[in-house]
Amino acid sequence: MSSHINNSPVAVDPGPIKEAFVEDEAVTDSKVITTTDLNHLPPIALPRWSKEWVWEVRGSMLFIMTTITLAIFTDIFLYAIIVPVVPYAFEERLGLAETAVQGAISKALALYSVGLIVGSVIFGYISDKIKRRQILMISGLSIIIGSTFILMFAKTMWLYLVGRLVQGLSASIVWVVGLAIIADSGDPENMAFLMSFPGIGMSLGIFLGPFIGGIAYERSGYYSVFYICFAILAVDVVLRLFMLEHSELFALRHKRALELSQNEDVATLSPELQEYVARYSNFRDDTEEYKQRACELQDEFGPKINLFGRRYNLPVFFALLCNRRMACAVFLGVSMAWVMASIDTTMTLHLAELFGFNSLQSGLVFLALAGPTLLEPLAGKVSDRYGSKYCITFGYVMLAPFFILFRIPDEKTTGNIALFIVLVVLCGTMLMIVTAPSLAEITKSITELESKHPGIYGKSKGFGQGYGLFNVGFSIGSLIGPFQAGGTKDNSGWGMMTLSIGILCFLVGAIAFLFAGEGFRLLKKPEPKGEVVQEDSAAARV
Helix, strand or coil, rough: CCCCCCCCCCCCCCCHHHHHECCCCCCCCCCCEEEHCCCCCCCCCCCCHHHHHHHHCCHHHHHHHHHHHHHHHHHHHHCCCCCHHHHHHHCCCCCCCCHHHHHHHHHHHHHHHHHHHHHHHHHHHHHHHHCCCCCHHHHHHHHHHHHHHHHHHHHCCHHHHHHHHHHHHHHHHHHHHHHHHHHHHCCHHHHHHHHHHHHCCCCCCCHHHHHHHHHHHHHHHHHHHHHHHHHHHHHHHHHHHHHHHHHHHHHHHHHHHHHHHHHHHHHHHHHHHHHHHHHHCEECCCCHHHHHHHHHHHHHHHHHHEEECCCEECCCHHHHCCCHHHHHHHHHHHHHHHHHHHHHHHHHHHHHHHHHHHHHHHHHHHHHHHHHHHHHHHHHHHHHHHHHHHHHHHHHHHHHHHHHHHHHHHHCHHHHHHHHHHHHHHHHHHHHHHHHHHHHHHHHHHHHCCCCCCCCCCCCCCCCHHHHHHHHHHHHHHHHHHHHHHHHHHHHHHHHHHHHHHHHHHHHEEEEEHHCCCCCCCCCCCCCCCCCCCCCHHHCCC
């Protein structure tokens, strides 16, 4: 990645994701530099391993992307690693009858979704109100560690359900806060590409979790599954603590520049540090200006409600949900989770019933779902180039026949096993195609709304509440999926379940074609740069 990563002058070898983070436009000369200006200033080539250079690494977009992607992978991985283990653990550890296992799995996954819904609303709102989102990220770590301990030692059904509920709360923090940080830092025109990396983390977590969990359980038993969880958590802890949010990085830059200007002869410093001092000594945090501007715009243009003769401002998410594109993006979150949860809930038991697969063999089948996710950045690039509408529509429409064809393998033969795995790979590929564009729709719809009244949602631009809404949708899908898929399989069989999911995918594709994206143009028209319309001079700062 280039040293031109947004606001992060760190010398790193160029890579394939350089273009997404480049910001070459320099702001006009000003005696006072604000946090907004810093997003457009060219980087300073600081000496490697100097204190200033290390700060820039910790606050670089590359490091933030890596940290958030791993955090999402960790969270989803901890959720999914016990998927192939649960049916056997419920019988052996909790003493459930074989006929009660499917219902218990559905209840556990549903409670996880309840935690996601509650946490998404609460933490999405908090995320847009606090200055340092990293505090929430670290709080989420303590919650997820606690939930992992509960699941590890649970020997009663109620305690296991509590563990899944707490795990859902921690997941909401990672998703809402993590994606909001990326959306706030990246270029909206490349957002599908940027979101492809958290999408990879999500997909690898969902599909590698069962694979690794099945191997660990088969070879070393129940507790070994959780030893792997804690090893991954250890890496996640280090990265989250090491990461610097941009607001904290700005403050460190200013403090260091003042120290150098007061304690050293500036003329004796290297040219790079002289530029560092000149740039950041006159730094001013414009966060409060954004807050004031947002309050003024909310009073004038924001959604309101009349109660007892007085008008009250409604939270940002009311305005967001009234937008066609945002509402569609939330619906896509419901659909994506519904499809994924249907696979998680039913495939392990179906493989055991049809082919006699154990947890290890079931995990290997889930691995076939994970492979295509490595191509997700390519899908993100295509989506940014041609529009998310077409990628999402194509992915869901193609998922429909692939799911319906799952009913063909109906006995244990080599040909049927091969056909089943091919269908799994094809479904994984289509899910890969729809994931990044669906996530990017949140950022693009908010950016589109915010452009009408720049600054109305504050400096965070409402991304926290936007991804909170997406998470609520995702949670609802995770809640519906296990019950619908599990209930249909129990009452009408595997074939009817896959048919119902296939019909759902086709309908989602049709809805995405009508309501997702910017319109029906195939190629984006080039937009002239530098044309910004401001109502007054005060608006220029926000």
